[in-house]
Amino acid sequence: SINTSTNAVGIYSLRAPQLLVVNPELARRVFVSNFRNFHDNELSKSVDEKNDFIFSNNPFTLTGEQWKSRRADVTPGLSNGRIKTVYPVTNQVCQRLSEWVEKQIRLGSADGIDAKHMSLCFTSETVTDCVLGLKAESFSDRPTPIMSKINDLFNQPWSFVLFFVLTSSFPSLSHLLKLRFVPPKVEHFFVDLMGSAVEARRAQLANGKLFERTDFLDYILELGKKRS
Structure with a gap:
């Protein structure tokens, strides 16, 4: 049982000591009002950009300035107006x-x-x-x-599960061994799919045809124009 009269308690995730926030108001401050100070997480230590391009380049695994930069890119594309469409x-x-x-x-x-x-x-x-x-x-x-x-x-194959358990049980291994969450063939497929979707949308716009809604892909094209 957890003592709810305190703000946080110490726990173990396998062999790694961690702090668990149990006070609802403090949890809200961590996840909402002061999230900019708590965005890094343990999973980031197990991911390597060279070996896992897709998984390492999302806001859930990025850290520090990279997280701030990617968040600034993604957030405008998830505005209330776009979500409504x-x-x-x-x-x-x-x-x-x-x-x-x-x-x-x-x-x-x-x-x-x-x-x-x-x-x-x-x-x-x-x-x-x-x-x-x-x-x-x-x-x-x-x-x-x-x-x-x-x-x-x-x-995922059993080897991935074993690898994950090892790095979780012995945190020091995460600095030497990097997990690959997205298999190479899956990464190539979705990178190609994204590229094909972008080219198809560009061709559609070049022919003067507007897409029926303003979706996230539309925002990505706008972001690409600004950066170029």
Whole structure:
């Protein structure tokens, strides 16, 4: 049991001593009002940009000035106005999810519904459509390239799990051994997918055709123009 009368308690994450904030107000200050002082996390120590380009270049693993710079790039693309434009898209994905669940119920599988698979389908369909304006076809009965690579990403081999346990149990190893969270073939696929989506959108705009909504890809193109 945790003593809730104090602000924080000491815990162990395997062999690593850590501080756990238990006071709700203090937790809010850490995650909201003073987050700029607490954005670094333990996972960052296990990631190497040379070996894991995609995972190392997201705000959840970046640290220091790199985190501040990337956050400044990403935040304007997630404004209330842009989120509102993709709200109908999210509703459409929710509708497809409901139809898929109803279909699985009618099929009456003895194993029930795989919650992990369902969550991956919903997340991949939502992110792909809201960010890139593409359809992942996640709820399709036939295999699709995007879902195939997402499954590869979330079904890591036993060696990855063993590696993660070792670096967590012996933190000093994280300075010598770097985890690769995104397999090379998955990284190449999504880098190519992003590049193809950008080129297709540029060609569409060059022909005078406007996309039906202002999504995150539209913001990325705007950011690219400013930097060039």
